[in-house]
Amino acid sequence: MSAPSLEIVQESPTGITLRLAGDWRSGGATPGVEQVVNWLETAPLCRRIGFDCRHLTRWDSLFLTFLTRLIRHCADRGITIHDASLPEGVRGLLALASAVPERQDAMRELQSGGLLLTWGRHTLRFIRDFAGLAEFTGETCLAFGRLLLGRARMRAGDLFALIQECGPNALPIISLIALLVGMILAFVGAVQLKLFGAQIYIADLVGLGMAREMGAMMTAILMAGRTGAAFAAELGSMTVNGEIDALRTTGFSPMEFLVLPRILALFLTIPFLCLYADVVGIFGGALVASGLFDISFSEYLVQIQNRLRPIDFEVGIFKCAVFGILVAVAGCMRGLQCQRNATAVGLATTSAVVTGIVFIVISDAVMTLIITALNVFKR
């Protein structure tokens, strides 16, 4: 492999020849176009450039970029390029490259980022997000209306499959997390209660904590990470593949055909999951109380029976049903808002989980305030 070389030969006061020799491929130290440009600065009379490629052994795209940069420079300075001596392939490619001129109107403007501009963009995005949420909520309500009137088009088989997926298939992870949460609640509480010899109140702490708040909250957060994300990924992939468009053009509303069964499935299954999580959590508390704090299983159960009332469970289950709807809405909304590329599916999934959790926390705060104001737990 002979080294690439460039020699500038002045043929006349107005013309030069570039002697190009050797292997002009990537990997070798090919001469830069600056060498010619600098030389041209010292020869203002030069109006013509020719080539001598007799000793040019090999070339690739890097050689072409050398020539295109040189041609561009010469065009700006009114210097004529005589390319007849260039290899035939090179001339063909140069002709091809210049066949379609650069579309100046296609060029993107660089987006500069001042603080005000950034805030403005964030604000606009927030407004767009909010409008999207309002629109989606409205469409969901209309779809539910059609469902109640018996006009919604969805497949019962899809609904049953989704109920299976959202309910029974989620039991193992719900069991694990609820058991651990119950045990942690019992342990953290018991360490403090023991200082006052009041370990028996572990049952109150765990029972009330799980039934009113933690059972519902943990179930909903788990479902946001598990099912809400799955909804977003599935609907996002369908958007990317054009399946949503196909549904629309075939006369099916994605809201009825895809969103309704998902919301219904989660709404119908999550209360049972919540109740199950409450029971498992209370059982976890019993394990810690009996194993570490000398409270018998029966004492614990009697205390639970005396302290907990149906309303405690009912409030938790009601909250969880609301969370379930919100998680499903977040997942489906982000899935249907997905852009048409692979990255967008990932973003939609992440966004579904974050949105779901934000919805859960905000709605929990609102419901807790209302429940407190209504004095629901008054004995």
Added chain:
Amino acid sequence: MAYDHFVIQRDINFEVRRGEIFIVMGGSGCGKSTLLRHLIGLKSPAGGRVFFDDKDLWALPARERDTMLLKMGILYQSGALWSSMTLAENIALPLTAHTRLKPAEIGDLVALKLSLVGLAGFGDYYPEEISGGMQKRAALARALALDPEILFFDEPSAGLDPISARRLDELILHLSESLGCTAIIVTHDLASILEIGGNSIFLDAESKTIVARGPPLWLRDHAEHPTVRDFLKRGQPLDASQSSNRP
């Protein structure tokens, strides 16, 4: 060529000469794209060997095979541009990963490749923002990024209107001639086959092997196998008895 025990094609034996435009043709489902996957290192054949510069592609250690694959540029049927990257980033990625060029040089090369396919100025666009034909050309620019010795095309004209398909054919022809690289095109697009094909093989789904080989134009007039004859004469008008039912 097989998927598990289901044999798609057997006794496939052919040679592609450097610099020629070679067509792999046949009806739908005959195994054209599977053959392509064997040739470009994506799927090992159930039996047999694939030679590239006298080296058996599938007998090479994985690393050497990867190096060899860098000599190939592939235009996939759907373009397969990376949707999270702009066109410029799509083309620059192989250059960044497999060369030691400086960013400015890579920028120049990207601009060159885009101008070669008539997309100068579109470097900042994402694939979803341009038309299907432009995506195909951008994918071709990416396939050309590393100055490949062989270009593989999987149904290049699929999904394109006749004018865009013809322009793409012309582009393939010009690039192949100018770069001196070999082009292997898997297609059942008759116009492309007859217009740019220098040599070809015809895969038959029924007999599961090559039933004809030679320049497509020659095969059109001289092929003896009825399927090949029907396939290559598809563009001719139907005879009176067949066309009488048309309004």
